[in-house]
Structure formats: structure tokens, C-alpha cells
Amino acid sequence: MAKTIIEKVWENHVINREEGKPDLLYIDLHLVHEVTSPQAFEGLRLKNRKVRRPDLTFATMDHNVPTINRFVVQDEIASLQMTTLEQNCKNFGIPLADLNSPEQGIVHVIGPELGLTSPGKTIVCGDSHTSTHGAFGALAFGIGTSEVEHVLATQTLWQQRPKTLQVDISGTLAKGVSAKDVILSVIRKYGINFGTGYVIEFTGSVIRNMSMEERMTVCNMSIEAGAKAGLIAPDETTFSYLKGRKYSPQGRQFDEAVEFWKGLATDEGAEYDRVVHLKAEEIAPTVTWGTNPSMSITIEDTIPTPDDYEAEVDKKAAHRAYEYMGLTPGTPISEVEVQHVFIGSCTNSRISDLREAAEVVKGKKVAANVRAMVVPGSQQVKKQAEEEGLSAVFIEAGFEWRDAGCSMCLSMNPDVVPAGERCASTSNRNFEGRQGKGARTHLVSPAMAAAAALYGKFVDIRKLETASV
Ligand SMILES: CC(C)[C@H](C(=O)O)[C@@H](O)C(=O)O
């Protein structure tokens, strides 16, 4: 019977199936960070258990890490979480990219970069944006801390079989329209819950034409559509990205792996539980105006009015969002001023994101009233950006150039947005308080964020001469 890639990867990993019970899945890769692992290790210790497969486990520090003076961690909880991770990795024999490692970075940036992530794997991490790794055709999803303990102890996980959802994106993206705009548009059109209970497979010409970095941006935000995971069938783009990476199979083994990976793609005629479509022509540079990722408009639009919503609950949510965001319905988004710009996070902090932002910034200056920072997703991205001269472009323009970490994506480290101030951010969540208490977040692409830094407000990058994205 014809199968989707989702079913194939799932079936390949089922080690126990019983009527009326979840399946028991084998886990190929377990990524660990400092925030969601301490209690899991403590659980092992109390039960006198070992880590079953330290060789299939990899840890990094990202959420709590200061991105300037990184060795001075002032917050006590943050400091404790980081030293605890260090100790746990040492005691349980788990490889760790700590602050001294050139491989340190955001967990979802370093997995692919090191070639730990590859097609057909089951990948878990105590972190919701684990869906990022789905860009490689892996089944990758976030788990809770008790599940982290279960995977550490057994390398397996009980899981309810998900339904399958195809999100097909056809056509060709216009100049200046990015992967971030694609996923924000999907979420605007279908809502923050349309993926609940499903694993998404993204298909269509728009996806096929994307680089791996762009595909990661799309899969990263599957979770913001409520999905368990989001993935993309591997192809030549995937294989050439992985070739030669540190943990990728090498030599003949790589060629054999490619043969296997090719067989993972969804079979002709396979059926999904649900299918939705989006056309490239429907997508334009996008800015979120509200307090969840579906509350977005294009750069040409105005803030919606309550009349734009039919359901009473949506009208109410809009009212609350106007208030929190300090916005008046009907205002053109291009008139909204920002005080902060954050280019970073596991959504948009890879080298191509920084290249796109630098292209817009080159030879220009950050507006006087704006504080702008670029936070590479990993120390490797940082190094590469420095070698390519991107950091110099940012620094000359007046951006702060930082070390790798989650940074301003969420307020678990010193990089926060003050209450009442507005930030154009390339991250993935715009909930109340996400970037700091009372902080107002607008999610955008790297090029849109870069332009907002120069003009102090949202501008249409399609109208800038420099925009080449
Ligand atoms: C801290 C962590 C548990 C959290 C997550 O799971 O996603 C964080 O990474 C986030 O983006 O909100």
C-alpha cells in the first residue's frame, strides 16, 4: 500500500504495538539542553539507572547563555542549570557542546550543522521547536521532562500514532518573500490549532525550491500551527547539505545512506488524513501585529478591526491584543515604530538568514532610536559570518554582534525587551511576555527585521533598492 513519509518513518521505528495502547518507538537521536534536563537526570540518579545510549544523545547550552560576556552568568537559576548540565553530561558520559566548544549553539541549529540530524531518524528533545529537524525528513518532535528521562533510560518512547496532514505550497515565491513569510501565511490562513493531532508534510514547488535553511524555518514553526511535527521529504538539496558534515556517514556509507533516504519520500497515491493548500501568489512580506503567530498581516495591510473577525472569541482576542500591543485598529503596519530589532533564534539565525539581513543593511545605519542585535544560532555560524565579512557589515551599521544562544527569543537570559517597547524579531513566538514582561513582539523575516532596524519602522523590503532576497 502507498505510504506517506510520515508513516514510513513511524513504521521503521515501532518496536512494540498492542491494541488500545500507544506504540513504543525507538529513538535515533536525543538532543538535550540545560532547561528541560535537570529533573530527568535526577530521576535516573534516584532509580540508579544509566543512560542507555549516550552515543545517541547530544547536549548543548543555549537558553540561559549570555550572548555577551558569556562566562559571567549572573542569574542563579541559569547558572545552576548550566553547571548541572555540565555535571550530568560528565557523570552519564554524554557529549556536550559547552561554552568553550566551537560547536556550541542553539540545539536546533547545531543538530543539522553537525550532521547529527538526518533523514528517516526519530529525533526528540525536551523542546517544542524540535520540529525544525523535520526539514531533513526526520520525524522530530518535542517531549516533556518525564519523557526525557524515559528516553535517557531506554532510548524508546511511548507515542500515540499521529494523523497525517499535507500542506502543499505551489507556485514560485516573488522576490523579497521568504520562508518565514510562507510559514506565517500558512498559520494565518489555517490558524494556530489546525495541526493539532497531526504530523505535517510540507510539499509543493515552493518547498522543493527552498534551501535547507529555509526548510528549517518552515518546519521550525509547525509547532506554532499546533502540529506534533512537520517534515519535508529529503532530496538532492538535503543530501548535498549533509555531505561531509562531522557526524554524517562518510564515503561509501554516505552513498548507501542516500539510497535509503531516497526511498523515504511519500509514495505516489498515498493518502493523508487532511490536505490544505497555499499558493505562492498569496504570500507577501508578513508582520505579526498581535499576540499569537496567526495574528499577522502583510506589510501593505492595516491592523485589523474587530469587524474583520466573525467569532466572538476572535473579536475578544483581538481587543486584548490591541491593548497589550498598544495598537489601534486600522493603523497601517508601515507606520508602527520599533525600538528593538532581534535577528536570531532557531527560526532564523543560520548563515543564509544573516546573509539576507546583511544584504539589506550593507552601507546603511541603524536608526538612532533603535537598538538592534544579531545573534548567530551557533558559534560555527558566528565564525563563518565573521569570515564572510557579514559581522563587519552589521557592526558598521550599528548592530550589536553577539555570541550564540537563544538570546532575545525568550526572556531566560539577559537579552530582554523592556516593558511597553516594541521589537521586530525573527523568532517564532509573540506571546505576551515572551521577550520580557510587557514587551511587544512582531515576528518577521530576517530581511524585514534588518530593514526595520534601518528605518525604525516596518518597511516593504520589495521597495528597497538593496533588497536582493
Ligand atoms: C524552554 C523550552 C522548554 C521552550 C520550548 O519547549 O519550546 C523554549 O525553547 C521555547 O521556545 O519556548
Ligand code: SF4
Ligand atoms: S531559540 Fe527560541 S524557540 Fe528556539 S529553542 Fe531557543 S527559546 Fe526555543
